[in-house]
Amino acid sequence: MLTRPPSWQRLSELARNPLQAFALSRNNVELWANLLIITFAVVFMLWKGATFAVTLGTVFAIWAMLSVSLNLVVGFTGLLSIGHIGFFGVGAYTVAILTSTTAYENLRTGAIPTFGWPFFAALPVAAIAAGLVALLVGIAFNRFRDDIYVLVSFGFAIISFNVFLNLRGITRGAFGIHDVARPQIGSWVFDTELELMLMAMALMVIVVGISWFIVSSSFGRVLTAIREDEQVAEVFGYHASHYKLAVWVISAMMAGVAGGMFSSWTTFIDPNSFILLESVLLVSIVILGGLATIWGSLLGALAFVLLEEGMRFLPFLPQEYVGQARQVVLGILLVLLMVFRPQGLVGRYKL
Amino acid sequence: MSKLLYRITVTAMLFGLVGLFAIACQQPEDEVFRIGVMESLTGPGETYGTVINQSKEMAVAEINAAGGIDGKQLELIVEDSKCGAQDAITAYNKLTDVDGVKIILGTSCSGAMLGAAPLAEEDGVVLFSASATSPDIEDAGDYIFRTAINDxxxxxxxxxxxxxxxxxxxxxxxxxxxxxxxxxxxxxxxxxxxxxxxxxxxxxxxxxxxxxxxxxxxxxxxxxxxxxxxxxxxxxxxxxxxxxxxxxxxxxxxxxxxxxxxxxxxxxxxxxxxxxxxPSPDLETQKGKEFLDNFRTRYGYVTLPWFIGSAYDTVHIAAQCLEQTGDDQDADGFRDCLYNITWSGTIGDGYTFDAKGEVVGLSNxxxxxxxxxxxxxxxxxxxxxxxxxxx
Missing domain, CATH: 3.40.50.2300 (Response regulator)
Structure with a gap:
């Protein structure tokens, strides 16, 4: 099972002798099944409905960034947080406010300050804003652990939603913000679905790369130690609270980047995109994929997007019920997966 | 044990994907007009999205029972746009890309409408809502219409x-x-x-x-x-x-x-x-009363009469325009038809659409x-x- 990515050395070894790679993985049913599913999915998408497939690619990249970053906190460090959507929202709103150029005075629904920044200038600010918010709440959250941590992060999700909803002078409250700028390099505007997907994928690769670096570094090993036993880590001279705060802020910054990409992709955001339910979905993606594995989070996000959007094609149902049926089937599938594979698709740990 | 179950799950997913292939590869028949519908069938807007969808289904059933449009049947492809921008965008891309529709009736919520509107405007796809009332939609574009009265x-x-x-x-x-x-x-x-x-x-x-x-x-x-x-x-x-x-x-x-x-x-x-x-005259027209009676007979209840009437009218207006253009891929013709149409339906007599796609002639x-x-x-x-x- 590919529970962790192979090293470069191993990869080059295998490249010199492809037959050996085949022999190694011949009995690995899961690997082949996963590859087959992904191939099927990609071929299916490209055959019928390329734009739809590309859209799903963007959705996948955004969810993947969120789940990989959340896995750093939940899986590797053992802090179960369901407030991650708040950082996603901070990133989304930062990019939206900084880049939107609509003259809201003409819309009779309340004006907000507009700046008209380009996307690439706003995106780092979004990451920093999410990081700063995370630093502030993280200092307070560090006093808590285990079950209490879940509750305070729950509180954070509720608070952030209400801030987005009620800070009318900045977020425009329930009316939402339009005309969020698309990424632009010179005169090249990323305004097709394909360009946006590539952009989202590029950001995802960066996020995954950083996460990979973190978990394979000594910093990552300390995080694992904290997850396994915080006291022991302290005894060995690591300030657990510093490490926890650091990974919390890094993870929030990644969520901020995902949020920035999200608002640029939809070009319209309102507080409804950042409700607690999305956070819970996100935690289920992380658990679905497997705790403490980056591959798992990617696979979890892919499985989630394919399941949820694949349900649009559910046959044999009157059209009236397709919408509801999607939710029901998705829920049942998630429950079944949790029952039969509590460690997730490729994970090693249970929650 | 868990390995076996995992294999079963994976096999089931594979079968699911093969099934998707089979469905997606069915060639659409040419003998029907196909238009899309996006409503919030789940989520916060579910209460009105569902009844609005029922109203549209009823209108289609009536049109088809009466012989369709120029002998062709009308078919709705319904997608759930929930009440937000993200699902509206995926639903929109599924409808326009996989099903190839050029005319979409929806959405229920203004948030979903504002998410899909920039795409529709760029692709030249008509979005025609019966219930999105946000003032922001006024300036959403040339292809964006609604029968709902601006807040x-x-x-x-x-x-x-x-x-x-x-x-x-x-x-x-x-x-x-x-x-x-x-x-x-x-x-x-x-x-x-x-x-x-x-x-x-x-x-x-x-x-x-x-x-x-x-x-x-x-x-x-x-x-x-x-x-x-x-x-x-x-x-x-x-x-x-x-x-x-x-x-x-x-x-x-x-x-x-x-x-x-x-x-x-x-x-x-x-x-x-x-x-x-x-919104007035709250289905006081003859058509409106008949519609409410039929709706009650079909579904056993009536709620938000104006909005379900509005949804019913959008389908009939769409049918009229399809009859005029004779092609469900002709979004520009459909748009021009909407600009020129004067409609007497369940929610009022002789209403039209102005240059911004806002309804004119309905009042509160x-x-x-x-x-x-x-x-x-x-x-x-x-x-x-x-x-x-x-x-």
Whole structure:
């Protein structure tokens, strides 16, 4: 099972002798099944409905960034947080406010300050804003652990939603913000679905790369130690609270980047995109994929997007019920997966 | 054991994907007109999205039973856009890309509409909503139409109505959603412009169930009347009920939601005398009455009559335009048809669409909720006092 990515050395070894790679993985049913599913999915998408497939690619990249970053906190460090959507929202709103150029005075629904920044200038600010918010709440959250941590992060999700909803002078409250700028390099505007997907994928690769670096570094090993036993880590001279705060802020910054990409992709955001339910979905993606594995989070996000959007094609149902049926089937599938594979698709740990 | 189950799950997923292939590869028949529908079938807008969808299904069934459009059947492809931008975008791309439709009836919510509108505008796909009321949609684009009346108009009418009734001091309470907040904002702006004073404002989020504290704060300012703008019937009804329990005797003014069937059931006799500014003439046309009877026969209930009537009309307008263009891929022809059409349907006679795709010729009326004993299924629980006054 590919529970962790192979090293470069191993990869080059295998490249010199492809037959050996085949022999190694011949009995690995899961690997082949996963590859087959992904191939099927990609071929299916490209055959019928390329734009739809590309859209799903963007959705996948955004969810993947969120789940990989959340896995750093939940899986590797053992802090179960369901407030991650708040950082996603901070990133989304930062990019939206900084880049939107609509003259809201003409819309009779309340004006907000507009700046008209380009996307690439706003995106780092979004990451920093999410990081700063995370630093502030993280200092307070560090006093808590285990079950209490879940509750305070729950509180954070509720608070952030209400801030987005009620800070009318900045977020425009329930009316939402339009005309969020698309990424632009010179005169090249990323305004097709394909360009946006590539952009989202590029950001995802960066996020995954950083996460990979973190978990394979000594910093990552300390995080694992904290997850396994915080006291022991302290005894060995690591300030657990510093490490926890650091990974919390890094993870929030990644969520901020995902949020920035999200608002640029939809070009319209309102507080409804950042409700607690999305956070819970996100935690289920992380658990679905497997705790403490980056591959798992990617696979979890892919499985989630394919399941949820694949349900649009559910046959044999009157059209009236397709919408509801999607939710029901998705829920049942998630429950079944949790029952039969509590460690997730490729994970090693249970929650 | 778990390995075996994992394999079973994976196999099931594979079969699912093969199934998707089979379905997606079916060639669409040429003998039908196919148009898309996006409604919030789940999520916060479910209560109205579902009935609006039912209304559209009914209209299609009627059209097809009567021989279709030029002998071709009309087919709706329904997608769930929930109430937000992300799902509206995926639903939109699924409809336009996988199903290849060029005309989409929807969405239920303004948020979803604003998410899909930039794409529709760029691709030249018509979005035609029966219920999205946000003022922001006005400028969303050339291909964006709606039969729903802009909230801004509703606010002006509400402000005028309150002023004409002699209200001089007003307290407001509204749900924190784009619709309710828009109504509150535009109504108070008009009311203040006429010379009135807003003495207190309260806002609540959609999951609140106890409003006594907020209401007590409003009543402490002794307002002549209270303006209530709700997004969900549950909160609308509960607020009216709790206000009367607290001993408030003044008049309630509201938009359409607190006059919905569920809201009136919750409020009971407390709602008596509540004045609402709602789209008119509230299915008073012959077509409207017939439609409501048919809807009740088919589904066994009627709720939000104006909005389901509006949805019903959008399908019939679409059928008319498809007959004119003769091609469901001709979005430009369909758009031009909408610009030129004059329609008499369930929600009004002789209405048209202006250059911004906004409906012209429909207006709001003031209604008053009847005492519990006089409410019947036919009068929906209220009587029409007349058109909204103009100042």
């Amino acid at each position: 801004a108009q509703l606010g002006v009418d509400a402000g005028n109505a309150m002023w004409a009734d002699g209200v001089r001091t007003l307290a407001t309470i509204n749900e924190s959603t784009d619709y309710a907040e828009g109504v509150q904002k535009t109504s108070t702006e008009q009311f203040v412009k006429l010379g009135g004073t807003v003495v207190a404002e309260e806002k609540y989020s959609s999951d609140v169930t106890d409003f006594r504290t907020q209401l007590t704060k409003l009543f402490a300012e002794n307002p002549d009347a209270v303006l209530l703008a709700a997004q969900s019937e549950f909160t609308g009804g509960t607020i009216v009920k709790q206000a009367r329990e607290l001993g408030f005797n003044g008049t309630f003014y509201s938009e359409v939601v607190p006059t919905g069937t569920t809201a009136l059931e919750i409020a009971g006799d407390s709602a008596t005398g509540l004045k609402a500014i709602i 009326a003031v209604v008053e909720v009847l005492p519990l004993t006089e409410r019947t299924e036919e009068n929906n629980g209220y009587k029409v006092l007349g058109p909204a006054p103009i100042q």
